Amino acid sequence: MIMKQKRGILTMILAAVFSIGIMGSINPAQNAEAKRTxxxxxxxxxxxxxxxxxxxxxxxxxxxxxxxxxxxxxxxxxxxxxxxxxxxxxxxxxxxxxxxxxxxxxxxxxxxxxxxxxYQPKTITIVGIPTDPSTTQTKPTASKLISKTDLQSLIDASPDLDPTGQLLSLTAGDYATYQSVFDKNFNVGDYANDGVFNNDQASIYVRSAQLIPYVQKAMDKWNSALGSTVFTLGTAQDHSLTLGFGNGQADGWDGVFDGSGVEVDYVSFHDSTYPYGPMPLSSSQTISVKLSTDDSDGAGDGMAAHVANRVHYDATNHYLTTTVTGTPSQLLENYWVGVITHELGHSLGLDHTPYFGDIMAAQSSVEDGQSQENEKYNWTDYKDSDGTQGGALTATLSQRDIDRAKLTKLLGYW
Ligand SMILES: [Zn+2]
Incomplete structure (x- = not known):
């Protein structure tokens, strides 16, 4: 989910806010015990x-x-x-x-x-006849499981929440055996309903033609980053995932994924002053919008934007200031492409991270008063330094986003 941004007052410099969340609980696999046709x-x-x-x-x-x-x-x-x-x-x-x-x-x-x-059977160690200790042989089978300690060492050696190197080239048995270890250490889980991904692909039926160019850009980002056609456009008759407008006003979201569909808030999407304030949309001039996650008025989700002088009401939190640059229409397009790319990331099994530079960033690990299911740790503010380009704001996938999506494929989540 991408929560509503709090509107700042626009001069030349504008304000925005973020909080990104996954919606509620994911439907567990439907069970087939009831009688039905x-x-x-x-x-x-x-x-x-x-x-x-x-x-x-x-x-x-x-x-x-x-x-x-x-x-x-x-x-x-x-x-x-x-x-x-x-x-x-x-x-x-x-x-x-x-x-x-x-x-x-x-x-x-x-x-x-x-x-x-x-099912991967446990390794069988074949030991030779010990006539002489030096001739004793052990022949591990090809599917030997990594030990829990060795797996933990690989995780510790990899950047935070970013599975790299050997972590992406283990055996199918390793991924099956240590699924919960991966979920917990990389904030991932099987979030898409059964049937959304078939042969590693999801086909999206976009209910509103107006959204198609945005969805196309969001799909291209994942497809090119992952080097395969993960998302395709489907039709009303033939699709595995739907995407369209919904009403996020009451619950305060801009985008949401519910296991088999993505919704984008209709009202905000059609409000060109959202989230950056009034902008000269027809202008081809590049503008810069300065944003802060600082919430100096203490309202909303903990974010509002305050231009040059940030006021820290809470000394324990780290606030982040960043600037987005582009023509007004580019900034708005990037914003909504970013929302959709983020929601598609949830469908791939990615939960949030505290890294503002990630498409899957969220300012807090707690949403609607609840911690997410698979989380390495809790957080209450972004970890990046000032000036970091926002992944969701600029519709840019980070290496961490891509590595995590490669991992969720290996885990069988898409
Ligand atoms: Zn989210």
Whole structure:
């Protein structure tokens, strides 16, 4: 979520404020236990991979007519994937089921895909016959898991909240085993509903033509940074994510992601004095807007802008001053492209960071009185120094944003 900016008084220098948040809780995977009518939309053959499941049921058919096994009773059974079925419920919700079978083929059926966790057997160490200690050999298998201590050392050696180097080239087993360690250390989580990403892609249906150029720019930013087509434009009939205008006035947001859709506040989007104040929109002249996160009047989210002399009402907080530069229309365009890029970042599994230079920045880790789920630590103000270019304001992805999105792909969140 991107919270409403507090409007400053414009002279030549203007004021704005930020707070960016993710909306409420993310819907947990829908469970398929209630009776319902389902329609099979698509059946795909998939590579045979080993999985385990600890909850949910196995169904006799993709129409989910009959539960044949409670997976609680098969915690130690390895199942192999055969095909994936996309279904649609009567409420028109998409869900994915995987047809799996155990090794002998006796236990087989359809399982809700999110309940299947990739299974990597523990390393087997083969020790040679110890005739002479020097001939003793250990042969680790290719899928040896990294130890928790070694993983922590890599995390400690990497910049704060920024997974780099070896952290982005571990094995599938490492990512599956240490998922919660990664979530906690890099403020990430599986935030998109099941079905938003298919084959690492989401297709966005933009409900308002007016928003399309903004969405296109936001998609291009992620696509080019990640080196693949992660986001594409979809249609009303064929899409996995929707994007359109909504009403953020009451709850105070400019942008919000709810698991399967993004909304942009209609009123503020159509108000050209927002968030920087009145601007000569037709002018091609470059202007500079100076902003501060200082909240000297003590109102709002803790931010307002105060031009040259910042007044620190609270000695414990660090306030940040920055300047955005461009033609008035560029500044406004960047602002809204930044909002959409930020919300798409949530869909990729990225929560906030305290770094103003990130597209995923938020001034506080606490939103609506609640801490976010996956957070390395709490914060109440940005960590960057004065003059840092705001990632969301300028619609610019930082290296940290990109590295985190690479990590969430490895974790299977998109
Ligand atoms: Zn947010």
């Amino acid at each position: 389902v329609k099979i939309v698509k059946v795909q053959k998939v590579a045979s991979k080993p999985y385990r499941a600890t909850k949910g049921y196995m169904y006799n058919s993709a129409k989910l007519t009959k539960k044949i096994h409670n997976l609680k009773n098969y915690k130690n059974t390895t199942f192999y994937s055969k095909k994936r079925v996309t279904i649609k419920t009567t409420q028109n919700k998409k869900a994915y089921y995987t047809y799996v079978a155990n090794k002998s083929g006796k236990i087989k059926g359809y399982v809700y895909s999110k309940y299947l966790k990739l």
